Structures are given as C-alpha cells and as structure tokens.
Amino acid sequence: MIQNPTSIVINNRQGLLSMPLARSFVTVVLSTLLLLIICAILAPSSISFGALKGSLPFAAIIAIVGLGQLLVVQHGGFDLSLPGSVSLAVVVSTHYPQQNDALLYQAVLLAIAFALVAGFINGLLVSVFRLNAIIATIGVNALLYAGVFATSGGVPSITTNLLAEIAGGESLGIPNAVFFAIAATALVSFTLKKTVAGRRFETIGASPLAGRAAGLNVRVHQMMAYVFAQLLYCMAGILIAGITREPTAFQGDSLLLPSVAVVVLGGTSLLGGRGFPISTVIAAFFLNQLSQFALSVGVPYSAQTIIQALALGFGIGVYSLRWTVNLKKTTGTKIVEERK
Amino acid sequence: MKRLKLTRPLTISVGALVAALGCADFAKAETPSWCGPKKASLALLDGYGGNSWRQVTTASGKQVVDQCPSITKYEYADGQGDTQKAISDIKGMAAKGIDALVVFGDAGPAVLPAITSVYKSGKVIVPYRVAVGGKEGTNYSKFIGSSFENDGVTWGKWIKTVLPKGGKLLFLSGPAGNSQGLDELKGLKSVLGSEYVFVNPQPFDVTNWDPALTQKVLTAEIAKNDKIDVIISDFGPSLVGALPAFTKQGKSIPAIATSDGNSLGCFWQENQAKNPDFKLFTVATGNDNVRLAVQWAIALATGGEKPKEEIFKADAFEDSVSGKPNPVQCRKDLPGAIYLSSKLSPEDQVKATSR
Numbered sequence: 001m002i003q004n005p006t007s008i009v010i011n012n013r014q015g016l017l018s019m020p021l022a023r024s025f026v027t028v029v030l031s032t033l034l035l036l037i038i039c040a041i042l043a044p045s046s047i048s049f050g051a052l053k054g055s056l057p058f059a060a061i062i063a064i065v066g067l068g069q070l071l072v073v074q075h076g077g078f079d080l081s082l083p084g085s086v087s088l089a090v091v092v093s094t095h096y097p098q099q100n101d102a103l104l105y106q107a108v109l110l111a112i113a114f115a116l117v118a119g120f121i122n123g124l125l126v127s128v129f130r131l132n133a134i135i136a137t138i139g140v141n142a143l144l145y146a147g148v149f150a151t152s153g154g155v156p157s158i159t160t161n162l163l164a165e166i167a168g169g170e171s172l173g174i175p176n177a178v179f180f181a182i183a184a185t186a187l188v189s190f191t192l193k194k195t196v197a198g199r200r201f202e203t204i205g206a207s208p209l210a211g212r213a214a215g216l217n218v219r220v221h222q223m224m225a226y227v228f229a230q231l232l233y234c235m236a237g238i239l240i241a242g243i244t245r246e247p248t249a250f251q252g253d254s255l256l257l258p259s260v261a262v263v264v265l266g267g268t269s270l271l272g273g274r275g276f277p278i279s280t281v282i283a284a285f286f287l288n289q290l291s292q293f294a295l296s297v298g299v300p301y302s303a304q305t306i307i308q309a310l311a312l313g314f315g316i317g318v319y320s321l322r323w324t325v326n327l328k329k330t331t332g333t334k335i336v337e338e339r340k
Numbered sequence: 341m342k343r344l345k346l347t348r349p350l351t352i353s354v355g356a357l358v359a360a361l362g363c364a365d366f367a368k369a370e371t372p373s374w375c376g377p378k379k380a381s382l383a384l385l386d387g388y389g390g391n392s393w394r395q396v397t398t399a400s401g402k403q404v405v406d407q408c409p410s411i412t413k414y415e416y417a418d419g420q421g422d423t424q425k426a427i428s429d430i431k432g433m434a435a436k437g438i439d440a441l442v443v444f445g446d447a448g449p450a451v452l453p454a455i456t457s458v459y460k461s462g463k464v465i466v467p468y469r470v471a472v473g474g475k476e477g478t479n480y481s482k483f484i485g486s487s488f489e490n491d492g493v494t495w496g497k498w499i500k501t502v503l504p505k506g507g508k509l510l511f512l513s514g515p516a517g518n519s520q521g522l523d524e525l526k527g528l529k530s531v532l533g534s535e536y537v538f539v540n541p542q543p544f545d546v547t548n549w550d551p552a553l554t555q556k557v558l559t560a561e562i563a564k565n566d567k568i569d570v571i572i573s574d575f576g577p578s579l580v581g582a583l584p585a586f587t588k589q590g591k592s593i594p595a596i597a598t599s600d601g602n603s604l605g606c607f608w609q610e611n612q613a614k615n616p617d618f619k620l621f622t623v624a625t626g627n628d629n630v631r632l633a634v635q636w637a638i639a640l641a642t643g644g645e646k647p648k649e650e651i652f653k654a655d656a657f658e659d660s661v662s663g664k665p666n667p668v669q670c671r672k673d674l675p676g677a678i679y680l681s682s683k684l685s686p687e688d689q690v691k692a693t694s695r
Contacts (some may be wrong), residue, residue: 045564050589054559058552154390155693156551158603158676170588244551245581246603246676249390251552295560301516301546 024267046296059288060181066262068232074205076272077133084144086252089237091152101162119230123223167242206273375408376644380439387446389418392677399692423447440464440641449473468633484633492527495597506535507569513544555582577601595619603676624681
C-alpha cells in the first residue's frame with residue numbers, strides 16, 4: 001500500500017487539494033482506510049452503523065485528549081497529569097450536581113476552574129522553574145488525584161440526565177461527542193496553523209532558543225501549552241461523564257497511553273515542533289476502530305491484545321520506514337521538496 | 341447467619357433501620373458466641389479500596405468488629421490496587437503488633453508469601469474471597485472463600501426457567517483470567533446444556549468491571565450478534581451505562597442475570613416497560629462475605645466459638661419474573677452505588693460511601 005508514497009502524495013497535491021498534504025496525514029489516512037477494508041472483510045459488524053454509533057464517542061474522547069497531549073508534545077514535553085485531570089473533571093461533573101440538572105453548569109465551570117489551575121501549575125513548573133515536564137506533571141497528577149478522592153472518595157456517582165443527553169445523545173443520527181471532537185479539532189487546527197499566536201507556538205516548540213532570539217516570549221507560550229491541554233482534558237472528562245452513565249473515579253487512567261499513541265501515530269515528533277492536529281484525530285479513530293475490530297473478531301482476549309499491538313507496531317513502523325527513505329533522498333522533512 | 345427478607349421496597353428503609361438498631365443494641369446487650377474473652381487487636385486489609393462496593397464491605401467488617409468488646413483496637417489499610425503496597429501493609433500491620441489480620445488478597449498468590457510470614461510469626465490471618473493459594477494451617481489460619489460457582493449455578497437455574505429451550509448467552513466478567521469469572525462459568529456450564537450457546541469469546545468477555553470498557557464490549561457484541569437472549573454479568577452496576585446500546589441499535593434489552601446494585605434496580609424499573617424482553621435476576625453482590633471472615637478471625641484471636649460456616653454463599657436476591665425472593669428493588673432517594681442486598685442498612689451505606 002505504501003510502496004510508492006511519494007507519488008501518492010504528489011498526485012494528491014496536484015489534484016484536488018491546493019495545499020501540500022503532510023506525510024503523516026497521508027500515512028494515517030491510508031492506514032485507517034486499510035484498517036476499514038480489513039474490518040469489512042474480517043469483521044463486518046465492527047463497521048456497522050450501530051457499532052460505529054456506539055464506539056465513535058470513545059474515539060472522540062481519545063481524539064480530544066490526544067489534541068491536548070499534542071500541544072504539550074509540540075513543546076518537547078509529556079503531560080502525565082492527564083489521568084488525574086480527566087478523572088477530576090469526571091467526578092466534579094457527576095458528584096457536584098448529584099443528578100440535579102440545575103447544578104450542572106456550575107459543575108462544569110468548577111471543572112474548568114480546576115483545569116485552569118492545574119494547567120497554570122504545570123506551566124509554571126515547566127516553563128518558569130524549568131522542571132522536567134515528566135516530573136512536574138507526575139506531581140500535579142498526584143495533586144489532581146487528591147482532588148478526585150476529596151470530591152468523590154473514589155466512589156462512582158450517576159451522571160445528570162442533562163449531561164447524558166448533551167454528551168451521550170445524538171443529533172442527526174451522529175453521537176454528539178463527535179461534534180465536540182470536530183469543534184475541538186477545528187479550533188486547535190485553526191489556531192495553530194492560521195493565527196500568529198499559533199505560528200509562534202509551533203516555532204517555539206521547534207526551537208525555544210530560536211524563538212527567544214526572535215524576541216518571542218517563550219515562557220508564556222510554553223505555559224499556554226499546558227493550560228490549553230488541561231482545558232481539552234477537562235472537556236474530555238465532562239464528555240465521559242455524560243457518555244458513561246456511572247463513570248468510575250479513575251476513568252482517566254486508561255487514556256494516558258492512547259493519548260501519546262495517537263500523537264505519535266499522527267506524525268508529531270516527540271522532540272517537539274510541528275504538530276498535526278487533524279492526523280492526530282484520525283489516528284484516534286484508527287486506534288479506536290482497531291480495538292473495536294479486535295473485539296468483533298471474537299478471538300480470545302490474549303489474541304485481541306496481540307492484534308492491537310501488531311497493528312500499532314505496523315502503524316509506527318510505516319513511519320520509520322518512510323522517514324528513512326526520505327532521509328536518503330533529501331535532507332528536508334517536507335514532501336514538497338521531493339516534488340521534482 | 342440470617343438474611344433480611346424484605347418483600348416491599350417501601351419497607352426496606354424501615355426494616356433495615358430497625359434491623360441495624362436492633363443489631364447495635366444486641367451487640368451491647370449480649371456478646372456473640374464467636375467473640376471470646378481474650379483481648380485482641382484486628383486489622384482489615386484491602387488490596388484495593390477505591391469503589392463503593394469495597395467501602396460498603398469495609399463498613400460491614402467494621403460493624404462486626406464493633407459487636408465484639410474484646411477487640412481493643414481496629415485498623416484498616418488500603419493497598420490502592422498496588423501489590424507492593426498490599427504486601428507492605430500486611431507486613432506493617434503485623435510488625436505494629438496487630439493480633440488478627442483479615443486480608444482481601446486482590447493480587448492473589450502474589451501476597452501469599454507475606455501472609456505466610458505473618459502466619460508463621462504466630463498471628464491469626466484470614467484471607468477471604470479471592471483465592472491466594474496455599475493451605476490452611478500452613479500458610480494462613482483460615483480461608484473464607486465465596487462460592488462463585490454457586491452464583492453460576494443460581495444464574496443457570498434461572499436462565500432455564502426463562503429460556504427453557506436454550507438460546508444465545510453472553511457472559512461478561514472482569515479482568516482476563518480472573519478466578520471469579522472462571523468459577524461462575526463452571527457453575528453455569530454445570531446446569532446449562534449444549535442448547536445454550538455462549539456467543540462471547542471463551543471463557544468470557546473481558547471488561548475489567550469498568551463501565552466504559554463494558555460499554556465498548558457490549559456495543560461490539562450487539563453489532564456482531566443478531567440475537568442475544570440473556571446477558572450474564574458478575575457486576576451488574578457496570579452494565580447499566582452500556583444497556584442503552586441495545587435501544588440505540590433498535591433492539592430490546594434482553595434478560596439479564598447478574599449481581600444486585602441500586603442503580604441497576606432503578607434502571608430496570610425505568611426501562612422495563614419499553615423493553616419487553618428485559619427480565620432481571622440478581623444474586624446478592626456479596627458484601628457480607630467479609631462478615632464471616634471477620635467473625636472467624638475474631639473467634640481465633642479471642643478464643644471464641646468458631647462460626648459454623650466456612651464458605652460464603654450468596655443467595656438469590658431479586659427476580660423480576662417470579663418476584664421471589666424479592667421483586668426488583670430501587671431506592672431512588674439513595675445513590676446508585678449502594679447495594680440493597682447488603683446487611684448493612686442503606687443509610688449506613690450512604691454514610692460509608694459519601695464524603
């Protein structure tokens with residue numbers, strides 16, 4: 001499928017779309033299409049309308065936390081406070097209202113306030129006090145979990161009807177969570193790629209030193225990566241609280257690895273720099289569909305795990321391969337350079 | 341041990357309150373036979389204490405301890421799902437001089453060396469519910485298991501009454517390979533013949549008892565199987581969020597055999613009219629397993645009379661078809677995460693689980 005990637009990219013570029021397509025985008029789209037074809041052959045039920053409707057909300061959540069992680073990875077960091085942050089948003093939006101719709105908006109505001117505080121602490125520790133991002137965010141994660149226990153005592157609570165309707169409901173036959181994910185993607189994408197602040201953000205991520213030399217405020221931009229990441233985690237947490245009728249107090253735990261996986265699958269370098277929000281979101285769909293596929297094949301759990309690992313290895317392997325080929329041909333990283 | 345038999349939801353609160361108050365008075369008035377004259381200290385060690393089921397269980401254990409005046413000191417430790425911590429908790433409690441330890445060995449055989457070393461140092465140690473391997477008298481004082489196979493048999497018998505000609509069954513349990521799920525399956529298979537087909541991958545669909553994962557798994561199973569006649573799950577409340585997936589795919593929620601939970605009972609009451617196939621059968625979720633374990637530990641440590649029972653058997657609790665032993669119960673005024681089958685009164689459960 002990826003035998004001759006360069007030509008695919010060039011065709012695309014000269015065809016329908018007038019802007020150059022990122023390599024990562026083409027790779028992740030092709031991988032996803034391949035997966036869908038395999039699904040259609042081996043486990044058609046996994047792409048049936050009903051199954052998609054049931055699984056898309058979870059893909060949307062991975063996409064949203066992936067976008068948050070993307071912002072931090074763009075600055076060469078890792079945000080390990082994601083589990084605490086998502087779990088805190090979940091318990092605040094279920095425990096505070098105690099199934100009273102009227103209190104929901106207050107709960108949401110409270111969750112956002114917590115997210116802002118956590119984001120600023122992360123940002124301060126990393127950008128001002130120059131702590132290693134992994135260490136700083138692990139610490140903040142512990143603090144956030146303290147908040148989770150203080151709010152919930154570790155006990156799940158049933159969500160409010162209003163939130164279940166908003167986050168778990170459907171509009172035009174499509175789960176609402178998908179619309180939230182699309183909105184988040186559009187916002188992140190537009191801000192990163194089309195606004196001055198976004199361009200500065202990416203520049204500083206690629207090279208803080210160059211950014212500083214150009215007179216940009218490196219600290220503020222780095223801090224904002226953590227703050228916006230927290231806001232996205234908070235959004236994901238509130239959505240989980242609506243999608244799952246009785247979410248546990250540890251719902252964020254299972255999202256940390258997928259969040260990093262989709263950023264990597266989306267083609268963003270873990271060293272920082274250019275980010276690919278749309279590819280990240282498609283990778284989230286890929287990852288989710290992969291687990292749905294593994295479930296639908298109906299093989300034992302051990303085999304399901306192996307299928308997922310192999311497919312992930314394949315996804316990442318495709319990158320390394322293409323990357324090496326590219327390096328041999330050009331020194332640059334952009335497809336555009338290979339055009340002629 | 342006598343089980344509360346209540347027939348009407350309305351009478352539960354009153355009945356349970358009276359029972360609880362009665363128990364408390366009883367404890368003051370008369371010491372139970374398993375509570376001997378020797379003074380002792382006791383610790384309850386949880387491998388993982390972070391959900392309402394565990395909190396209700398812990399509070400139940402505490403209630404039993406309170407009935408025995410010979411227990412001079414009571415401690416609790418939560419392993420937080422961390423095997424290392426669970427091991428150091430066990431050793432730490434023994435080092436602190438606690439005489440009797442009751443252990444929920446979530447990590448299974450991994451905690452056996454710690455349990456054995458405490459036993460060898462002359463303490464009373466009673467692991468319960470989760471099998472940790474080893475032998476009574478060599479590795480620990482007494483193991484109080486729960487008969488999960490019995491649960492499987494109870495479910496199997498009910499399935500035969502609602503689906504006499506056989507059909508398609510879906511069995512969901514917790515983490516991969518957990519012994520509870522395997523035992524339940526053994527019980528189910530001992531009752532159900534080959535006309536009952538399990539549509540899940542063998543031995544069961546893995547859900548980790550996580551509502552979000554349960555939702556994903558169930559969605560995939562509904563899409564894959566045109567017809568599912570009965571769902572069997574060993575943790576009813578985690579099913580609740582996933583069940584609307586049937587309605588979303590234009591199907592009726594099928595019959596369900598599971599363990600009880602207030603949120604599940606309420607969900608049934610709200611949805612049974614719209615879902616003609618939705619029958620519900622539950623066994624008691626087994627919070628009271630800890631009571632027997634604590635009674636044994638106290639009896640051994642204080643020189644009291646040993647309880648007669650050595651294994652905990654969960655009774656059937658609700659049946660929406662026959663209404664026996666109870667019709668489906670729901671207390672809308674109380675949180676979803678409490679268990680009306682528990683001997684601990686609903687009000688005490690709210691106290692135990694709310695912060």
